[in-house]
Structure formats: C-alpha cells, structure tokens
Amino acid sequence: MANTKVQEPFPISCVSHRYLLFDIDTITHVRREYNMCGVLAGTLPTHPQQNVFLGIPCEILPEEARLLVEKGVAYIVDDVVAHKQAVSGLNIAERVAYQKALEKQGVDASKAFQREANERKVKALEREAEKKQRKRMEKGSEQLDVSALSFDAHHDTNELFFEPSPRPSSPAYSTTSVVTKERFFVTPMTSHHLLSPNAPSPSLPLPEVPPSYPLFAHLATQGYFVTPGLRFGCQYTVYPGDPLRYHSHFLANGFSWEEEFDVNDLIGGGRLGTGVKKALMIGGKPTTEHNAKPSDSERAEDGVRAFCIEWAGM
Amino acid sequence: MDKVILPKPSALSSHLSTHLSQYPSPDHEQPYISLALQIEHSLRYEHRWTRLHLHTHSPLDGRRLARPMLAGTPPQRLYVHPDEQVEMVSREARKGGKKGGEVLRRGGDGRGEEEGDMEEIWGKRPEREWVLPTHLGEKWTLRRLAEIFGGVGVVPPDRDEGEDDEGADAETKRNMWRSKKRVLLAVVNDDSTIVYYIVHDGIMKPRQN
Numbered sequence: 001m002a003n004t005k006v007q008e009p010f011p012i013s014c015v016s017h018r019y020l021l022f023d024i025d026t027i028t029h030v031r032r033e034y035n036m037c038g039v040l041a042g043t044l045p046t047h048p049q050q051n052v053f054l055g056i057p058c059e060i061l062p063e064e065a066r067l068l069v070e071k072g073v074a075y076i077v078d079d080v081v082a083h084k085q086a087v088s089g090l091n092i093a094e095r096v097a098y099q100k101a102l103e104k105q106g107v108d109a110s111k112a113f114q115r116e117a118n119e120r121k122v123k124a125l126e127r128e129a130e131k132k133q134r135k136r137m138e139k140g141s142e143q144l145d146v147s148a149l150s151f152d153a154h155h156d157t158n159e160l161f162f163e164p165s166p167r168p169s170s171p172a173y174s175t176t177s178v179v180t181k182e183r184f185f186v187t188p189m190t191s192h193h194l195l196s197p198n199a200p201s202p203s204l205p206l207p208e209v210p211p212s213y214p215l216f217a218h219l220a221t222q223g224y225f226v227t228p229g230l231r232f233g234c235q236y237t238v239y240p241g242d243p244l245r246y247h248s249h250f251l252a253n254g255f256s257w258e259e260e261f262d263v264n265d266l267i268g269g270g271r272l273g274t275g276v277k278k279a280l281m282i283g284g285k286p287t288t289e290h291n292a293k294p295s296d297s298e299r300a301e302d303g304v305r306a307f308c309i310e311w312a313g314m
Numbered sequence: 315m316d317k318v319i320l321p322k323p324s325a326l327s328s329h330l331s332t333h334l335s336q337y338p339s340p341d342h343e344q345p346y347i348s349l350a351l352q353i354e355h356s357l358r359y360e361h362r363w364t365r366l367h368l369h370t371h372s373p374l375d376g377r378r379l380a381r382p383m384l385a386g387t388p389p390q391r392l393y394v395h396p397d398e399q400v401e402m403v404s405r406e407a408r409k410g411g412k413k414g415g416e417v418l419r420r421g422g423d424g425r426g427e428e429e430g431d432m433e434e435i436w437g438k439r440p441e442r443e444w445v446l447p448t449h450l451g452e453k454w455t456l457r458r459l460a461e462i463f464g465g466v467g468v469v470p471p472d473r474d475e476g477e478d479d480e481g482a483d484a485e486t487k488r489n490m491w492r493s494k495k496r497v498l499l500a501v502v503n504d505d506s507t508i509v510y511y512i513v514h515d516g517i518m519k520p521r522q523n
Contacts, residue, residue, distance in 0.1 A: 219517075222517075240519070249519050249520055250517075250520070255455070255456055256456075257455065257456050257457050258455050258456075258457055259455060259456070260453040260454070260455055261453065261454060261455070262452075262453060262454075263448055263449070263450055263451075263452050263453075263454060263501055264450060266454075266499070266511065267450075267501060267509060267511065270511045273520070274520070277520055277521075277522055278520050279514075279518065279519070279520035281517070282456065282459075283456070284456045286456075286457070286460065287457075305456060305460055305515075305516075306516060306517050307456075307459055307513050307514060307515060307516075308513070308514040308516070308517060308518045308520075309499070309511050309512065309513050309514075310511065310512045310514075310520060310521065311510075311511055311512075312392060312393075312498055312510035312511055312512045313392075314361055314388075314392070314510050
C-alpha cells in the first residue's frame with residue numbers, strides 16, 4: 001500500500017461529463033502527489049441507498065481533471081467509447097487469450113477455495129486434539145504420581161498435530177493436485193483488462209472549467225488542498241494540508257478579472273469566514289494588458305492575484 | 315411671517331461642509347470624497363483613530379489614486395499576524411514563568427510594571443493603516459481592487475512631523491511580520507452603519523482568535 005507505483009500518465013474516465021478515477025492506487029497517488037482528494041462516489045449495486053460508506057469510483061472536479069491533464073500526468077478517456085471499442089474490437093487471437101485468462105482465473109479461484117477448505121479442516125482437527133489432550137491432563141492432575149507419564153503423552157500429541165512442517169508433503173495437497181481441472185466460472189466485473197493502457201491518439205478536449213479555474217490552479221500548484229466549497233457557500237474550501245490533518249484556511253471564490261461582485265458578498269463571506277476561523281479569498285488572473293505592471297508587489301509566476309478578507313474586529 | 319428656524323446641522327453634516335472644500339477634485343470624485351470624510355468622522359470620533367489624512371494622490375509615485383483613501387493610526391494594533399501572535403504567546407509563556415516568581419518576591423509592587431510589559435508583548439503599539447472608503451451599493455472587480463493596491467505602499471506615510479518620536483520609530487523598525495500590503499475596507503450603508511474588513515494583497519492565512 002505504502003509504495004504503490006502508478007504509471008503516469010494515468011487515465012481519468014469521463015462518464016457523462018463527470019471525471020472519475022477507478023483505480024485505488026491512482027486515487028492514493030493523486031491525493032499524495034497532487035493534493036487532490038476528490039469524492040468517493042461508488043455505492044453497492046444492490047444497495048444504492050446506502051450512502052454512508054461510499055467507495056470507488058472517486059469523482060474529481062473538472063478543474064482537477066484539467067490541471068492533471070495540463071501537467072501531463074493524466075489523460076481523459078471517454079469511458080463509453082473506450083469500453084465499446086475494447087470489447088467489440090477484439091480479434092480472434094485476443095479473444096482466445098482473454099478466454100484463457102478467464103479460465104486460469106477460474107482455476108486459481110477454485111484452488112484457493114480448496115486450500116482454504118483444507119486449512120479449515122486441519123484447524124478443526126487440531127482443536128479436537130487439544131480438547132482431548134486437556135481432558136487427559138485433567139485426569140493426570142488428579143493422579144499426581146503419574147504426572148511424568150501424562151507429560152510424555154502431551155509431547156506425543158504435540159508432535160503428531162502441531163509440527164507438520166518437516167513433513168515433505170501433506171496428503172491434503174496431493175488431493176488438490178488431483179482436482180486441478182476443477183474450476184469456477186468467473187463472471188468478469190470490469191472491462192479493465194481489455195482497455196488499452198495508452199491515451200487515445202487524438203486526445204480529447206480539455207475539461208471545461210468555470211472562470212474560477214486560474215485561482216484554483218494557482219492554489220493547487222502552491223500545495224493547497226482545494227475542495228468543493230458548498231459547506232461554506234463558496235466555490236472552494238482551501239486547506240493548507242490534507243483535510244484529514246488540517247482545518248481549512250480559506251473560503252475561496254474565483255472571478256474573471258473584470259467580473260463584478262457586490263461589496264455585500266465580501267462582507268457576507270468575510271464575516272462567515274471569520275466566524276469559523278477562516279478568511280475569505282477572492283482572486284483571478286489579470287487580462288494581458290495589466291500583466292506587465294511592475295509596481296505590483298504581490299505577483300505569482302502564473303500572474304494570479306489573490307486577496308484575503310477578514311473581519312477587522314471594530 | 316415667522317422665520318423658519320432650522321435645527322443645527324448634525325456633527326457629521328458640519329464636518330462634511332467644513333472639510334469638503336479642502337479637497338478640490340473633479341466632479342465625479344466628489345461623492346467619494348464625502349464618503350471618505352464620513353468614514354474619517356467615524357474613525358476619528360467613534361473609534362478614536364488619530365493622525366488621519368485623506369490621500370487623493372499616491373505617496374509612491376504621486377499619481378492620482380483610483381479612489382481617495384484615508385491613512386490613520388488606530389488606538390491599538392489593528393492586525394496581528396498569526397505567526398507573530400504565536401511568537402508572542404510563547405514569549406509571554408517564557409517570560410510569565412520568570413516574572414511570576416519575581417512578582418511574588420516583591421509583593422504587589424511589580425504589578426504596574428508587568429502590565430506595561432504585557433502591553434509591549436502583545437504588540438499594542440499601533441501601526442498606521444490604509445483605509446478604503448466604499449459604499450454598500452457598489453460593485454467591485456478584481457481589477458479595481460488591484461489598482462487600489464497598486465497605489466499604496468505597505469505602511470502609509472505619516473505627515474504629522476510633530477509627533478516625530480513615535481512616527482519615525484515605527485517607520486525605522488517596521489514590524490517584520492508586516493510584509494504584505496493591506497487596506498482596511500470601510501463599507502458605509504445608507505443608514506450610516508459602517509463595517510470594517512481587512513483586505514490583504516495576496517494569500518494571508520487567517521488569524522486564530
């Protein structure tokens with residue numbers, strides 16, 4: 001788990017304009033390396049109402065998908081198209097290989113099942129033997145003078161039941177090898193193995209993003225964790241580290257450079273933010289004509305300007 | 315016919331009428347000037363600010379500011395950087411241990427002195443602030459906000475040479491934590507309620523109070 005290697009670029013599945021990650025390693029990787037948490041969105045097919053503990057897939061924001069693609073560490077896959085192509089576009093050799101693989105999977109599963117059953121059997125026998133031995137021990141303690149004898153017996157049972165390791169091969173194993181041909185019939189649950197591991201050659205267009213994208217990218221590249229901000233009525237809630245470890249610092253709203261906003265919105269956000277020990281942040285990217293002004297002290301490489309608003313307490 | 319006796323103008327009205335003429339400016343800027351004067355009145359008499367000045371031109375390059383702005387000194391420090399706050403608390407904890415023993419030894423004598431120290435520790439030495447007067451009904455854009463910051467420096471200048479002692483002192487050993495520009499956004503509503511918010515230029519983590 002700790003050192004899973006994810007090969008970049010990794011695929012981001014696009015299903016009806018939502019961006020999903022289906023691989024747990026990728027989800028871990030993205031969280032660790034690119035500070036993106038996403039939202040686990042998967043339920044059990046049989047219990048779609050059970051939404052307290054959700055699992056894979058992990059849905060990420062279009063902004064996040066775009067930033068990953070722009071960094072060149074991921075690519076977008078139209079999941080429906082890719083799946084159809086992969087399943088219907090197999091040639092005979094590939095089909096046979098796939099069926100072979102399925103068969104092998106079935107045999108492996110069957111073997112594993114048998115092995116487990118045998119282990120269970122051995123354990124049960126051991127327990128039985130232990131019980132018998134304990135009974136004998138009790139009898140031994142009643143007749144103290146024959147204690148030495150009972151210890152001997154104990155030693156014998158020990159050898160008989162608890163030290164199977166020096167034996168060359170257990171009879172249990174030989175029986176499994178006889179029934180190797182037995183196999184389970186596996187119903188594949190994903191088409192994952194069929195999908196090509198490479199990006200689609202005419203790459204899909206970049207995900208569409210709201211005008212707040214420059215601020216998002218600015219924060220994300222500075223190492224902040226940027227999550228959706230519905231909870232605080234803003235666009236993004238910005239954490240200085242992993243949300244499991246830190247409280248968020250900012251309620252962020254991104255605007256385009258000339259977009260108008262009410263002073264009232266600043267006050268509302270600022271007041272709410274201060275009440276929960278956060279600051280309201282607004283920001284955006286200057287249009288090119290304002291870009292080359294040397295007098296601005298606060299200038300990042302990407303040119304994005306951000307302003308933080310807090311209640312003054314007076 | 316009797317002469318109509320009008321009530322005396324309010325303090326704010328007379329403040330406006332006496333000071334408005336001091337700032338000759340183009341017509342479109344007149345409302346902003348009176349807005350600034352209203353804020354100035356509030357800061358001076360309700361919040362006990364001192365050394366308040368109205369700036370129509372940038373102290374950096376002498377160009378006209380996007381909006382008339384005020385510079386003034388609050389009675390106490392308006393803003394303490396969160397990192398400075400942490401340092402103050404830890405310094406206080408270190409000092410507090412020592413001081414406590416001393417005070418006990420000397421009885422009640424050390425009390426006044428200690429309070430003075432605390433004042434210093436908590437950085438109550440006020441810092442000059444820029445104030446941006448606005449009205450609640452206004453619309454703002456990021457560009458305009460950036461222009462405001464383009465016209466001001468980190469610490470506003472102090473025109474009062476009289477109180478040179480403290481002013482020069484504050485300027486020379488400027489608070490090391492004050493590295494980013496900030497302005498105090500003053501918002502007036504029609505009912506003359508005024509609220510104050512601090513706007514930082516750049517990413518500034520929130521205070522933990």
